[in-house]
Amino acid sequence: MANDNQQWLNSLRTQIDDIDTNIQSLISKRAQIANEVAQSKAKSDSGGFYYRPEREAQVLRAVKQRNQGPLSDESLIRLFKEIMSACLAQQKPLNIAFLGPEGTFSEMATYNFFGHSVKAMPESTIDRVFAEVEAGIADFGVVPIENSTEGAVNSTLDMFIGSPLKICGEIDLPIHHNLMSKQALIKDINVVFSHRQSLAQCRSWLREHAPHIETVAVSSNAEAARKASFNEHAAAIAGESAAVMYGLKILHSDIEDQADNATRFLVIGKQLLTKSGDDKSSLMVAGKDEPGVLFQILKPLNDHGISMKRIESRPSKRGKWDYVFFIDVEGHVEDENLSQAIAEMQRFTSNLKVLGSYPKSV
Numbered sequence: 001m002a003n004d005n006q007q008w009l010n011s012l013r014t015q016i017d018d019i020d021t022n023i024q025s026l027i028s029k030r031a032q033i034a035n036e037v038a039q040s041k042a043k044s045d046s047g048g049f050y051y052r053p054e055r056e057a058q059v060l061r062a063v064k065q066r067n068q069g070p071l072s073d074e075s076l077i078r079l080f081k082e083i084m085s086a087c088l089a090q091q092k093p094l095n096i097a098f099l100g101p102e103g104t105f106s107e108m109a110t111y112n113f114f115g116h117s118v119k120a121m122p123e124s125t126i127d128r129v130f131a132e133v134e135a136g137i138a139d140f141g142v143v144p145i146e147n148s149t150e151g152a153v154n155s156t157l158d159m160f161i162g163s164p165l166k167i168c169g170e171i172d173l174p175i176h177h178n179l180m181s182k183q184a185l186i187k188d189i190n191v192v193f194s195h196r197q198s199l200a201q202c203r204s205w206l207r208e209h210a211p212h213i214e215t216v217a218v219s220s221n222a223e224a225a226r227k228a229s230f231n232e233h234a235a236a237i238a239g240e241s242a243a244v245m246y247g248l249k250i251l252h253s254d255i256e257d258q259a260d261n262a263t264r265f266l267v268i269g270k271q272l273l274t275k276s277g278d279d280k281s282s283l284m285v286a287g288k289d290e291p292g293v294l295f296q297i298l299k300p301l302n303d304h305g306i307s308m309k310r311i312e313s314r315p316s317k318r319g320k321w322d323y324v325f326f327i328d329v330e331g332h333v334e335d336e337n338l339s340q341a342i343a344e345m346q347r348f349t350s351n352l353k354v355l356g357s358y359p360k361s362v
């Protein structure tokens, strides 16, 4: 019996070896063809842009559509992202600036979107991420834009007012928080460090399970984990990778108050993207100081059957009580109905800037 089972195991492993040989040779063939694509881009007027997020979104949507299991869509998408990341790295290795330090959710979002064959560059502030991309030191940047529990990240919205950068993609990252410490028991902990937003996202859990523990806000979750790593009676609330990086034990996982807690990040760059087939566009609009101006600005969207996904207002910094509106809509600016709507909106705005058309997160 044991012998039969061993034979079965051996035969299964032989099958896996054969399949791996085929997969490897196909991946190598794919990489060769991607190299030829790079040569064709070098000859064309592609503006030196080798990375094509709209094409990658199409590849990933096809992967999802073909999937019949047993692997989940997420697993297959992760694998194909890594394949494309490696194929692109041989054409042109990308430098990606993100809101650091290492071990933050922004870093996780960066690798989730670009795969691991990129050079991820941690920056200390959102302004620095924009500056590195504007200066061409980084090819793209990754910045948080909103959290499903805590709302908009105003410092990112404000950067778009003065920056020429475009939005080239979005990343919808589920955020799971963990309580981590050198200690094994929560009763031995007297202080919890975390970023202000993360403490807010775990408010009810902390009230219920750790009412005796003091909470201290620090600059990032990774910094919280670093502090907890050399304080015997401290804990941090952070993502899993911070626990690994700073050698902490996870005492409780998924402690966020809302199970579907997520943060949306934007990919910023200099590239204007062509249509991927399922896109979103972001507009920044300064209204004229007239009665009913917001209604007039939004009316063309309704008239042309365009779905608005989000609107935020921010002080314009041009004068007191003067605002700009950030509006996300379905579609690409090259779509007939959206380009007509934008032309009509311009009659009621003192300034309208298309921040980008980009594929919806896959």
Ligand SMILES: O=C(O)C(=O)C[C@]1(C(=O)O)C=C[C@@H](O)C=C1
Binding pocket: 034, 037, 038, 050, 051, 052, 053, 055, 056, 059, 083, 084, 085, 087, 088
């Ligand atoms: O189709 C392209 O333009 C490619 O360069 C190939 C490829 C891929 O591996 O599929 C690689 C990088 C681009 O970002 C998009 C796709």
